[in-house]
Amino acid sequence: MNNDNETSPRPVPSLAAIFTAFSKIGLTSFGGGLSGWMMREFVLRRAWITEEEFLSGLALAQSFPGVNVVNLAIWIGFRLRGGPGAAMGALGIVVPPMFVAIGLAALFSQLKESHTLHVVLAGVAAAAVGLSLQTGIRAARRAARQIVPLLVMTLTFIALFLLKLPLLWVVAAMAPLSIGIAWLRLRKAGASA
Template sequence: MADGEALVVEAEAPAPAVLEIFLAFSRVGLTSFGGGLSGWMMREFVQRRRWVDEGEFLSGLALAQALPGVNVVNLSIWIGFRLRGGPGALAGALGMIVPPMLLAVALVALSGTLLQSPLAYKVLAGVAAAALGLSLQMGLRAARRAARGVVPVAVMAITFLAIFQAGLPLLWVVAAMAPVSIAWSAWRLRRGA
C-alpha cells in the first residue's frame, strides 16, 4: 500500500512485494472456511492473480503433498520462494500460519460457545460441502490438463483408484507412481515430443 500501486493484475504480472505475498496468503488462510485450502490457493494465485502458472502450481502441490509437513504450508513456501526467494517463502508460510493461528486461539479463548450450537454445526457442514467444490474443481482442471495421452491418463486413474478405492497410504502411491510418470515424461521429452 505504501507505493499506492493500482491493483490491476494482468497476464504477466511482475513479482509481488514481500508484504503483498504475506497479505495474499493471510487472506487465503483467514477465509478458507470448510477446508479445501489448496483449491483456494489455486483460485487465488493461478486464476486470479496469475502469480504462478497451473503447471508449476500442480507440480508444487504434488511435491508439497509427498514431502513431510502440512501440505498447504509446504505449498505456501514453494510458491513464496518461487515469487521472491527466501523472504517470499517466509512471507508465504507466515501468512498462512500466523493470522489463522491468532484467530484459532482467540476462538478457543472464547471457549467456542457460539460454535457449539447445533445450528452453527449445520451451517458449517454446509460451508464444508460447498468448499468441496473448490477441491473438485481443481481436480477436474488438473485432470483435463494432465490428460495428454494414454500413459498420463493411466497414471491418473491408478493414482485415483489406489487412494480412493483401495485406501492405500498416499505416500506409497506417490512413491510408486511418481517415478514411473517422471521417467515416461523424461523419455518423451528426450524424443522431442
C-alpha cells in the same frame, strides 16, 4: 485457461504483498479447500503464476511431508521471490489464521452444544469440498491430455479406491514412476530443442 503471456512479464510482487495475499487466503478459507483458493488468487486473479506452474507446485507440495497448503505456500513464495518469498508465504498462511483459530477454539468451547453452529460448519465444509473438487478436476483435465499421465492417474485411482491399497505404498510406487516419466519427457524436449 492459460495465463502464460509471453509478450508481457508477470508482475513480481513485494514480500509484503505475498504475506498479505497468503494471510487473506488463510483468514478467509474456512473448512479446507485452501488450494482452490490459492489457485483462484494467484493464477486467476493476480496472474502471479500460470495454471501449469500452480498444478506442478500443488503436485510437488502434496508429495512432501507436512501440511500440503503450507508446502504449496512455500513453493509459490519461493517461485515468486526466492527464500524470502517462501518465508512470507509460510508465515502468511500460518500465523494470522493461528491467532484466529485460538480465539475460535475458545469461543467454540462455549458454544459447542449449539445446533446452528454445527449446521454452519457443515455448510462451510461442503463449500470447501467444492473448491477442492474444482482444483482436482483441473488437474485431472491437464493429466488427461496425454496417455501416460492419464495411465498413471488411472492406476493410482484403481490402487487407492478399488483395491484399497495403503496410501504410503501407492505413493512410494507412483511418485518415482511419475518423476521418471516427467524427467524423460523434459530430457526428450531438451534434446529436440
